[in-house]
Amino acid sequence: MTQAARITILGAGFGALATVRELRRRDAGAQITVVSPRPELHYLPSIIWIPSGLRRREDLIVPLGPFFERMGVRHVAAEVTGLTDDGRSVHTTAGDIDNDALVIATGGRFLKKLPGIENAITPCEGIAAAELIRDRLAAMQGGTIAIGFAANPQEPQAVRGGPMFEFLFGIDTQLRREGRRERFQLVFFNPSQEPGARLGAKTVQGLLAEMARRGIATHLGHKMLRFEPGKVVTEGGEIAADLILFMPGMTGNAWFDATTLPRSPGGLLRADAQCRIEGWQHCYVVGDSGSFPGPEWAPKQAHMAELHAKAAAANLLDALAGRPEQAGFVPQLACIIDSGSHGTLVLRSPQRTLVLPPLRLMHWAKRRFEARYLGQYR
Structure with missing residues (x-):
């Protein structure tokens, strides 16, 4: 009987949770461990509405315990401190975690040099x-x-x-x-x-x-x-x-400095079109932590992180099964720039750019998306 793959995901944001969903959709038996300081999702796109009182703290923090239980995921509440053995061992404040494959989705860090x-x-x-x-x-x-x-x-x-x-x-x-x-x-x-x-x-x-x-x-x-x-x-x-x-x-996480992970000039993790970290077997990066090939306008946003997650999950499972890693992603920018009453829809792909004028409908569409997105974790 083949032993279930041990997969470790670092982070609990958009990219990390999308990776969990995609892995579980493709493999019901994988042993998935998520490492993050808290078993919570903080829905940051809606903090724009906190100053006006449209949203409060409790509206935007979703406990992930029920989601992890449904997905059969083990959560380790800890900070990541480093990697050894070419990524097969993750060092955390709660001890070491071994894996057969690793996904880094710990987001970015803001430069505070000024x-x-x-x-x-x-x-x-x-x-x-x-x-x-x-x-x-x-x-x-x-x-x-x-x-x-x-x-x-x-x-x-x-x-x-x-x-x-x-x-x-x-x-x-x-x-x-x-x-x-x-x-x-x-x-x-x-x-x-x-x-x-x-x-x-x-x-x-x-x-x-x-x-x-x-x-x-x-x-x-x-x-x-x-x-x-x-x-x-x-x-x-x-x-x-x-x-x-x-x-x-933005730049990479501080804990990257305690590793030999390959870095871009801006301090992010160098990745290829399959979300593989260059030179590291069975190691992947999704979302803001990575520096990916693509056009100069490729965004750092939740939608792009989810596209990375789908490709990384597919390639990870293919690699562990000895199959070619061929899944990629098409850069897409999708956002609604909200004003508190209206929203401007912006869509961009390699083929075209679509911009709609500010519409009240788009403000409500952004709020509707928030409800639908959070509903899958509540």
Whole structure:
């Protein structure tokens, strides 16, 4: 009787959970172990609605115990600290875990190298950051709010700009609903003249036009130098601000440094078109942790992580069975840039780019997607 494959998945986010689902769909008997600090899914796409009160912390944290039980998955509550034996042994704060195949889906880490970055809030760090924004906004009687993002200069794809447009437009919408928008100045800043270029030129034009329509000032095309209390400093001047929201570029997890995993110039894990980590047998990466071949606009988003997961799961099982690893993925960008009342749908593939104007229907579509997505884990 053939022994069931021991598969270890690191992480409990979109890519990791999609890998669990795909592996279990293809192999009912595999021994799957998931390693993450907590058996919880934090649904970060909806933290944009926390400042306005549309969502609360408890709405966005889903306990994964029931899902893991249904999937026949063992969860180990631990932090990963390293790998040995070419990935066959994972070192964690709860002990070592051996495997026949490994999937790394531990997400990315935000670069915090700009001097004074502690003076800015990094929204996508999690629910607590969004709650801090909520509380700061509630306490403000007026003033200037500066919102921006930047990329990893060594890995231009490693950027999460979409949510910053959502915080920008969402805060504008919120202040108007509260009847106090005239007491605030909103400023959007970015080192590029075309922020969000990977969304497509038409999308960038639409976003900048929407900022102009809403009376949002822009400070574009100037290299960022530092943050100071109440100030954003760039090569093109300073922005005085009472609240600064800033999303830096992304890099790999700190624990990668304790391994010999191959790294891209930007610090992510080098992977091929089959999501295999270069030079490491039966080791795969999905989602934000990886640097994959593809067009420069290939996104760091949940949808792309799920496409990686499907390919990685198929190739992993084929490799363990001695079959060729042939599953790949087609880069796709799919997002709804939400303003708190309307949403702009953006779809991009190697063949075309589709952008719809802001529609109230798309705001509700984003909320509907959230309910359907979380329903499979609740």
